[in-house]
Amino acid sequence: MKLLEVFKDFQVKVRGRGQFGRYNQLFIVEPKDKWEPITKEALEGYVENLNKRYPNEGFRLRKYKQYVVLDKPSRRWKGGRLVKVKDRVPIYFDLKNQKFYVPKWYVEKRTRLTNFIIMVTLGALGVTRVKYLKTIGR
Numbered sequence: 001m002k003l004l005e006v007f008k009d010f011q012v013k014v015r016g017r018g019q020f021g022r023y024n025q026l027f028i029v030e031p032k033d034k035w036e037p038i039t040k041e042a043l044e045g046y047v048e049n050l051n052k053r054y055p056n057e058g059f060r061l062r063k064y065k066q067y068v069v070l071d072k073p074s075r076r077w078k079g080g081r082l083v084k085v086k087d088r089v090p091i092y093f094d095l096k097n098q099k100f101y102v103p104k105w106y107v108e109k110r111t112r113l114t115n116f117i118i119m120v121t122l123g124a125l126g127v128t129r130v131k132y133l134k135t136i137g138r
Contacts, residue, residue, distance in 0.1 A: 037098055
């Protein structure tokens with residue numbers, strides 16, 4: 001599995017709406033100049049908050065090599081059968097170097113979902129800011 005570093009190997013761009021939903025706008029997600037270093041305790045608190053808000057999703061933290069991974073299980077029970085989870089994007093945190101990674105497959109195949117999840121997760125952890133880039137029409 002090949003990992004891509006967020007902000008270095010690809011740009012995080014998110015589409016949104018402006019002026020009461022009349023205009024499509026493009027935003028870019030950038031790292032702040034300075035942020036509080038992310039700790040394992042901060043990640044655990046974030047996952048705990050997610051699980052309170054969305055109890056059926058099953059967010060979790062796990063260890064993979066030198067990374068701490070925030071993700072959801074790839075399958076879950078629904079209606080008495082096991083189904084594949086489609087809105088899953090794992091984020092790999094290198095806490096020592098304060099770098100963030102996402103598997104290459106998700107960036108190539110599910111770009112919009114990946115960018116949105118990176119924006120929300122790293123924004124909630126105080127790492128990123130969102131800047132307006134341009135309006136792309138009606």
